[in-house]
Amino acid sequence: MLRFHPWIFSGAIMRVDGKPQEGDLVEVTDCAGNFMALGHYQVGSITVRVLSFVQRDIDQAFYTERLRQAYELRLSLGLADSERTNAYRLVHGEGDGLPGLVIDVYNGTAVVQMHSVGMYCDRKLIETALLEVMGDRLKAIYNKSEGTLPYKAGLNAENLYVYGRPESNEALENGLRFYPDWEKGQKTGFFVDQRDNRALIERYSKGRRVLNMFCYTGGFSLYAMRGGAEAVHSVDSSERAIELTKANVELNFPGDTRHAATAQDAFRFMEETGERFDLMILDPPAFAKHLNVLSNAIKGYRRLNTKALEMIPSGGILFTFSCSQVVSKEVFRTMVFSSAAKAGRRVSILHQLTQPADHPINIYHPEGEYLKGLVLHVL
Numbered sequence: 001m002l003r004f005h006p007w008i009f010s011g012a013i014m015r016v017d018g019k020p021q022e023g024d025l026v027e028v029t030d031c032a033g034n035f036m037a038l039g040h041y042q043v044g045s046i047t048v049r050v051l052s053f054v055q056r057d058i059d060q061a062f063y064t065e066r067l068r069q070a071y072e073l074r075l076s077l078g079l080a081d082s083e084r085t086n087a088y089r090l091v092h093g094e095g096d097g098l099p100g101l102v103i104d105v106y107n108g109t110a111v112v113q114m115h116s117v118g119m120y121c122d123r124k125l126i127e128t129a130l131l132e133v134m135g136d137r138l139k140a141i142y143n144k145s146e147g148t149l150p151y152k153a154g155l156n157a158e159n160l161y162v163y164g165r166p167e168s169n170e171a172l173e174n175g176l177r178f179y180p181d182w183e184k185g186q187k188t189g190f191f192v193d194q195r196d197n198r199a200l201i202e203r204y205s206k207g208r209r210v211l212n213m214f215c216y217t218g219g220f221s222l223y224a225m226r227g228g229a230e231a232v233h234s235v236d237s238s239e240r241a242i243e244l245t246k247a248n249v250e251l252n253f254p255g256d257t258r259h260a261a262t263a264q265d266a267f268r269f270m271e272e273t274g275e276r277f278d279l280m281i282l283d284p285p286a287f288a289k290h291l292n293v294l295s296n297a298i299k300g301y302r303r304l305n306t307k308a309l310e311m312i313p314s315g316g317i318l319f320t321f322s323c324s325q326v327v328s329k330e331v332f333r334t335m336v337f338s339s340a341a342k343a344g345r346r347v348s349i350l351h352q353l354t355q356p357a358d359h360p361i362n363i364y365h366p367e368g369e370y371l372k373g374l375v376l377h378v379l
Ligand code: SAH
Pocket: 190, 191, 194, 213, 214, 215, 216, 217, 218, 219, 220, 235, 236, 237, 238, 241, 264, 265, 266, 267, 283, 284, 285
């Protein structure tokens, strides 16, 4: 039985016919020569990223169809034509049947990131598909693949507008305004994957003193403020992130003195602060990008969570996340369990969080489930 996993690893390949170049479209067959899949060839441990398990042309019609399916899903999720939210993920790689491609949309600007040479070679087809599918709703396309393509491929891709120019870089998420910075910011400029989890923070914020650790553009802080927090402190080691957070707070809550922001290392801040926080958010960067550094990453997560669980007063709420693909839900939960035991606190799980529906997980590709979070009640 075929398991439809969209990656074919080098170890599973018996023979390569011809001399495919990175990015070429290749056909995969079984030992008897029967067709199995079509995909982009890569140099590395993932040798083929599968585009189709049926024989078909990978042409304009293919990309337009996949993009249309992706767009229709976002319309049915109430994201692509909403008055309150105009920032969403339109294409989430394997989850949308397009491995190696990520597209986030911010108020009509599509920010495209290609992670494979094959997708980069097909960029014109993808741009045309975006225009066909989104029509007037598409104002600009920014290709931001310089930092995401395999360095060794030597493509010298530049980040640039390939269609139109945005009217503004202001976007909306659940009625809150912010400036995503796709030209200079991390990833595509904003973390749209925390949208639903931010909305949950809003419900817990009333009257609380909130620490938004690893705040980046301050997304969680905006929701906490709207939810009636007594005070919100945003912390990030990057000065630029703190500037972006302040600009976003000012855009929504001009002159609001409940917000403070500090550019400092997370561990140092938690060691040195005398402030008391009864709602804490820990949303660190992926400590582990590869399996070989997993155990160090887990130590890092454990240290962070232990410190937070030691600091938080009785009755406090901790939102804790990991966005490392290689840290499974089970491993994450075991890590939080041992942090709780080390801190010696009574802890219960209130919510188990994941990524939102515009970051779908291909059922044959469990690796696509990268974001996990727990909401803890601490006594
Ligand atoms: N919570 C954010 C996303 C966090 S991304 C959101 O909702 O948008 C991770 C952030 O952690 C980045 O902004 C990065 O600058 C910051 N960071 C990385 N290492 C850090 C450290 N040691 N201390 C504090 N912040 C750190």
